[in-house]
Amino acid sequence: MRRRTQVAIIGAGPAGLLLSQLLHVAGIDSIVLERRSQSYVEGRIRAGVLEQGTVELLERAGVADRLHRDGLQHHGIRLALDGELFRIDLHGLTGGRAVTVYGQTEVTHDLIQVHQARGAALVFEASDVALHDLEGKAPFVTYQADGESHHVDCDYVAGCDGYHGVSRPSIPAGILRSFEKVYPFGWLGILADVPPCDDELIYSNHRNGFALASMRSLTRSRYYIQVPLTEKLEDWPDTRIWDELSLRLGPEAAARMTHGPSIEKSIAPLRSFVAEPMRHGRLFLAGDAAHIVPPTGAKGLNLAASDVGLLADALISHYRENSDAALEGYSARALARVWMAERFSWWFTSLTHRFPDMDDFARHMQVAELGYIRASRQAQAVLAENYVGLPLAYSARGSEARQGMPEFANMGEAG
Template identity: 60%
Template sequence: MSTHQTQVVIIGGGPSGLLLSQLLDRKGIRSIVLEKHTREYVLGRIRAGVLEHGFVNLMREAGCSGRMDREGEIHAGFHIAHQGRLDRIDLAKHTGGETVMVYGQTEVTRDLYEARDAMGGVILHDVQNVQPHGLKDARPYVTWEQDGAAHRADCDFIVGADGFHGVSRKSIPAEVLREYEKVYPFGWLGVLSETPPVAEELIYARHDRGFALCSLRSRVLSRYYIQVPLTDRAEDWSDAAFWAELKRRLPEQVAGQLETGPSIEKSIAPLRSFVAEPMRYGNLFLAGDAAHIVPPTGAKGLNSAASDIYYLYHGFQDHYLQGDSSGLDGYSGKALARVWKAERFSWWMTNLLHRFPQGTETDLRLQRADLDYLFSSAAAQASLAENYVGLPY
């Protein structure tokens, strides 16, 4: 068995793990990243594209923002379609100038890979049977297999950024871990197409037939979603059927401008709210989807992971460079306080904009009243905008 010596082992080579590794390396803190999939697989995943200003600033601090700043779309607002109307939430107006960046998660991951390569970062792909050990010991370690050989890394800390199904959360004893979950009775059917976006800013649509979202990845690449039953399969939906249903859920002036084309990716994502507590056990720290999942309605998934990375990065920096472990000791409480606010916002947005299968006419009227109130109240719009651009770390 070959043995490695490092300071931090990061399980999971998605954007969260890569970002933390990059930030730590720039402060002279050594890490190893373990990823069970190939780089090509990781870069092939189609995910969210709305980045809070806090995430954007982290990318800049990590030295990875060049292409994002050149090609990303700065959005100062978005629209909500309801009852045939199109109303705008002015993010900049209600937050003192804060905005969001529209830049695909795949591109974020690509930029982080390039930055890690340039610094000689240790990222191991195709690793199997990853297992943390000695989590309550002063010097824990991680074992794994790669190309038929056994490996071990001794370290000070382990960060589990390996997603909902990863080994990290499962390594916390059942009598310690508490899990909170809400599964929604529908999913999002998403289509990626090489077509110009229908609007300059995102459009969230609340319709009696179900939710829809018009999003974008670039000036020539669009991402659209419609709410569908959990029993549907992506292959059940032809491109023509998808475009027809999307148009039904949009105001006439928007539907008339929609440019359709062949889908280059089509998938259905279920929606759930999930939180695991605590986010630290011994010298193991959970981050991102390993600890929490939000429905995508509020664009908080990747952004909530970024706030975890912010707290961990500063905690490790203070520990190694200043001998101050208070940031690491307080990590779980601080991260969870922000996570639950993101969960609340995502739950609220989901309830505001979706048609629930068992919903009554009273529920529909209450949704409409909620939207009418939103656009009659500057305070309500300010609250939405404050959450959408990202609460402070």
């Protein structure tokens, strides 16, 4: 079976679905191909903190009604050092900006619902997806579904299919460069239908390791503790997790913590990863296909949304104004923002976690930096600005700076 579309989108996670919906609003046709089932995609437990820019993109896509009804707007976060809490006033330090707690699972559900309501071309369980002629003027995608072979002619391909997808490996090895840092620990997460222990998120640096008190709603809590990668879930019954959370988050949070049976538990490794360039010929990468950040700074979904916003605007400029300047500059501009988010996530992880090789000097440096943040409004403002999301203007300036450096001058684009 053969069909034609303007943009073939690989991956039906939040990035691919949001791109498809933004293009639809602009009158641009697309198809979304996903190798997993709909139930699998909708059931994935992921992040839940949305930057204001991400919320605005969801509004622009017409899928923010439930978010505004059920999402929890947060004007601050709390940091803790060995159980002693202090607050970062995000709203006051950033000129009124905030974050919204609304699970990625809910974002994905909302996007799938609006796609299906309008009869969009959204294909689940598409196998053997392959990208062809990406360097030419007539790329196409082939895949198998429902026992048939399919061929999709298109103008452009958007690779939104995550780290293990087919999009990034479709860029020739001689062109693609990868940068990675693997952290020597993971996060053990527990989801429980109990009220959160605080109105805002708590990021705790404790001598036993990092802990995070988060939430998905006023009745569902999400907690994490740092553990060695060698740990096994069976060695962590619920009671042990609750006891460790109470210790690491401190007596004030523990006094308000409601224990309950877990409805989901998992251990996730942490790493930082960036692939360059994010464009090759008529293929554009977005989201986890191009970069991964440790979850400490809540940047993963937001960075994917930022990519998608840039790419949607570039494609709209191409089709409406016959201008390819934004498409040609997409990789450099997106990567400038990616590296800023990577920097913040790496710094926040380094500040809040215990590393296996950490000596007394390194521990004292963590304590000193947290003390400085607590005492300095200027230091708090830097943290707050990064946490709520840097303005898009930073991407343009960062792109200009990278292009001015000899080692980056030819890395922004390929094809």
